[in-house]
Amino acid sequence: RAITVIAPNGSENWEGGTGHNITWTSTGSIVSVMIEYSTDNGGLWNTVAASTPNSGSYNWIVPNTPSSACLVRISDIAGPASDTSNGAFTIAEQRTVTVTAPNGGQRWFIDSTYSITWLSTGSIA
Numbered sequence: 001r002a003i004t005v006i007a008p009n010g011s012e013n014w015e016g017g018t019g020h021n022i023t024w025t026s027t028g029s030i031v032s033v034m035i036e037y038s039t040d041n042g043g044l045w046n047t048v049a050a051s052t053p054n055s056g057s058y059n060w061i062v063p064n065t066p067s068s069a070c071l072v073r074i075s076d077i078a079g080p081a082s083d084t085s086n087g088a089f090t091i092a093e094q095r096t097v098t099v100t101a102p103n104g105g106q107r108w109f110i111d112s113t114y115s116i117t118w119l120s121t122g123s124i125a
Contacts, residue, residue: 001030001081002028002081002083003024003026003030003074003082004083005023005072005073005083005084005085006024007020007022007023008022008085008089010085010086011087011089012090013089013092014089014090015094016064016091016092016093017061017064017094018062018094019059020059020060020062021058021059021060022035022048022058023057023058024074024083026054028081030078031077032051032052032078033049033051033053033076034049034051034075035047035052035058035060035072035073036048036073036075037063037071037072037073038073039067039069040067040069041071041088042084045073051077063091064094065091066091066093067090068088069088070085070090070091071084071089072084072085093122094121095124096120096122097118097119097120098118098120099116099117099118100119102114
């Protein structure tokens, strides 16, 4: 039995709070897999799914834990087959913009000037 991580497999840039598919291939009779991720090149592993069907794909809501040293590891629950991303990928800081004014119900007129204000998080270019 064997597992091969397809994505993320190095150089991807995924923003925290967004959904991405973790994908893999497998050979042999692997029923369920465990999916983990690391933000420190494999020093510490965090569980994404303790046991999920070996479908070859898992929709992951990326945590807002910015790092450029991220890896994914997929393991056969029954052991010993497993694979880790070939290279590090990046989890980028989640970015948001919230309009604070106008906040609803205003009437604006043609040829008039109004202020629009907002709050933002993360690095927005």
